[in-house]
Amino acid sequence: MLYRSAPGPTLARLDGPTAAKPTSLAVLADPHVTPWATGTWKVFHRTVERLRTALTAANRLDVDAVAVAGDLTKDGAPQEFDRAAALLDEANAPVLAVPGTHDLPRPEDGHRTPPVGTFADRFANSRYPFVERVSGVDLVGIDTVTAGADRGFVSPTQLDWLESILPALERPVVLCHHALTPAPGDDPPVARPTGNAQELARVLEAGGVELVVSGSRHWPGTGALSGVREVIAPAVCSLPQAFLHVRVGASGTTVDLVPLADRTGFEEAYASANDGDSKGQWVADRADRGALSRFPLVDDRSSTTAATGERASPNQ
Numbered sequence: 171m172l173y174r175s176a177p178g179p180t181l182a183r184l185d186g187p188t189a190a191k192p193t194s195l196a197v198l199a200d201p202h203v204t205p206w207a208t209g210t211w212k213v214f215h216r217t218v219e220r221l222r223t224a225l226t227a228a229n230r231l232d233v234d235a236v237a238v239a240g241d242l243t244k245d246g247a248p249q250e251f252d253r254a255a256a257l258l259d260e261a262n263a264p265v266l267a268v269p270g271t272h273d274l275p276r277p278e279d280g281h282r283t284p285p286v287g288t289f290a291d292r293f294a295n296s297r298y299p300f301v302e303r304v305s306g307v308d309l310v311g312i313d314t315v316t317a318g319a320d321r322g323f324v325s326p327t328q329l330d331w332l333e334s335i336l337p338a339l340e341r342p343v344v345l346c347h348h349a350l351t352p353a354p355g356d357d358p359p360v361a362r363p364t365g366n367a368q369e370l371a372r373v374l375e376a377g378g379v380e381l382v383v384s385g386s387r388h389w390p391g392t393g394a395l396s397g398v399r400e401v402i403a404p405a406v407c408s409l410p411q412a413f414l415h416v417r418v419g420a421s422g423t424t425v426d427l428v429p430l431a432d433r434t435g436f437e438e439a440y441a442s443a444n445d446g447d448s449k450g451q452w453v454a455d456r457a458d459r460g461a462l463s464r465f466p467l468v469d470d471r472s473s474t475t476a477a478t479g480e481r482a483s484p485n486q
Contacts (some may be wrong), residue, residue, distance in 0.1 A: 172410045172462055173436055178427035179465040182392050182401055186380040187341050189306030189418045196228035196236045197414040199385025199403035203254040204244035211443045211450025212408045214244060220406050221257050223430045224413050229262045231415055234305040236261045239385030239403050240270025240347030246283035255292060266302055267293035268311045270347040270386065286316050299328050301335060307418055308339040314348040314364055322348025322364040329373050336377025344374060344382040350400045351393025371396035381423060388453060390427060392467045401425050409439040409453050410462055
């Protein structure tokens with residue numbers, strides 16, 4: 171299990187990307203911050219606490235940047251954005267975020283959610299897509315939400331921009347909300363990849379992208395498509411309550427899980443998931459099957475396949 175009292179396991183050891191200047195990223199996904207909601211499998215009443223714990227851990231790790239892979243808020247209410255922004259101000263490193271499905275206006279919300287341009291102004295240096303130099307890598311953020319609703323889609327405008335900008339970047343790492351690759355084995359209810367994933371993967375591979383980091387799925391994972399490796403961050407809010415510490419160096423990239431809850435908090439999140447909807451029950455079932463004790467999922471520096479059998483081939 172993942173408890174804050176113990177170091178988290180290594181999720182993946184990758185041959186690439188590499189960087190002559192060591193670079194450290196904290197990748198947070200799905201905080202779903204809300205100052206008032208309670209319950210559900212997302213454990214809403216702990217969201218402020220979990221995000222604060224994540225940022226404290228990122229500060230302790232002395233990361234070069236904090237990257238948020240979407241669903242920063244529960245439902246995009248202005249008060250939720252204000253609370254999340256106040257928490258993110260506690261980060262010592264620059265914060266860069268891409269929007270998730272819950273961060274942009276939806277008809278069913280019943281409140282006025284700020285548009286994507288406002289989200290970009292507050293959390294991404296004013297635009298999507300963006301590219302920011304972070305130590306030895308170029309962090310590229312794309313918006314998979316505006317053109318694709320819940321499933322995700324990368325607009326033709328963004329694809330054209332990627333085609334034009336990627337060849338000039340030295341070490342691009344892409345940040346997005348929706349996953350590029352499908353989940354292996356027993357698909358969760360949120361396992362569908364981005365709608366135009368194949369087209370996006372071809373653009374990324376041609377542009378020299380070796381790593382995509384994403385969220386949305388609320389469970390850690392890995393995959394590969396058209397030669398592009400993906401690492402999927404777990405949720406900050408729900409089981410297993412963790413974030414990714416991505417370290418890029420001269421010999422490759424190592425991705426560690428950083429737990430955010432103690433044993434009591436883990437057990438609360440498990441009970442909430444087990445009593446929740448189909449998504450929460452899938453998460454609890456993964457824990458029951460021992461998935462949290464079978465890492466790394468990918469180890470390029472080993473001659474053997476990872477214990478889970480979930481090692482992705484370059485042609486997946």
